[in-house]
Amino acid sequence: MVSCQLPPAIFSYLLHPGWLNRECFKFLDDKSLNGVYGVTASSYLMIFSLTCLLEGPFYAWTLRRWSWPKIIWSVVILNLSTHPLVAMGFPQFFALAGFSKGTCYAFSELFAPTVECLILGVLFQVPWKKALGTAFAANLFSWWAGGLLAGFLFPLG
Numbered sequence: 001m002v003s004c005q006l007p008p009a010i011f012s013y014l015l016h017p018g019w020l021n022r023e024c025f026k027f028l029d030d031k032s033l034n035g036v037y038g039v040t041a042s043s044y045l046m047i048f049s050l051t052c053l054l055e056g057p058f059y060a061w062t063l064r065r066w067s068w069p070k071i072i073w074s075v076v077i078l079n080l081s082t083h084p085l086v087a088m089g090f091p092q093f094f095a096l097a098g099f100s101k102g103t104c105y106a107f108s109e110l111f112a113p114t115v116e117c118l119i120l121g122v123l124f125q126v127p128w129k130k131a132l133g134t135a136f137a138a139n140l141f142s143w144w145a146g147g148l149l150a151g152f153l154f155p156l157g
Helices: 005-014 022-029 041-062 066-082 083-096 101-122 128-154
Strands: none
Touching: 005 022, 005 101, 005 128, 022 041, 022 101, 041 128, 066 083, 066 101, 066 128, 083 101, 101 128
């Protein structure tokens, strides 16, 4: 089931659903609230920390002229600006609005790097091309690697 939440499955769901296996399609096309309220505080903190650790090197490279404490806080601020909505807010909203999990994942994974790019550019004064590349690379890596690691750390069912 973990592979159903990774980038190739989401892109297939949106662009060519026939390429997905039946189980993944059924999971991504689900419009119910099943699984939406399953995030506990301790599991969320672990997943948030994992996301910060996975995205940290990308932002550290971009902000490498800054001090380490400032870089660490920047990574936390960038993720606090998007992660709670992506992990807890959007799944509930999309389910209640009748959208599928696949649509929610796609929107969430476009929302996070877009907002983080804006924060890098506006607040941290990172040049726009670098901000865009860094935010999308960091989020794509954490989505893919984090999805695999979370699947092993927190298996579903």
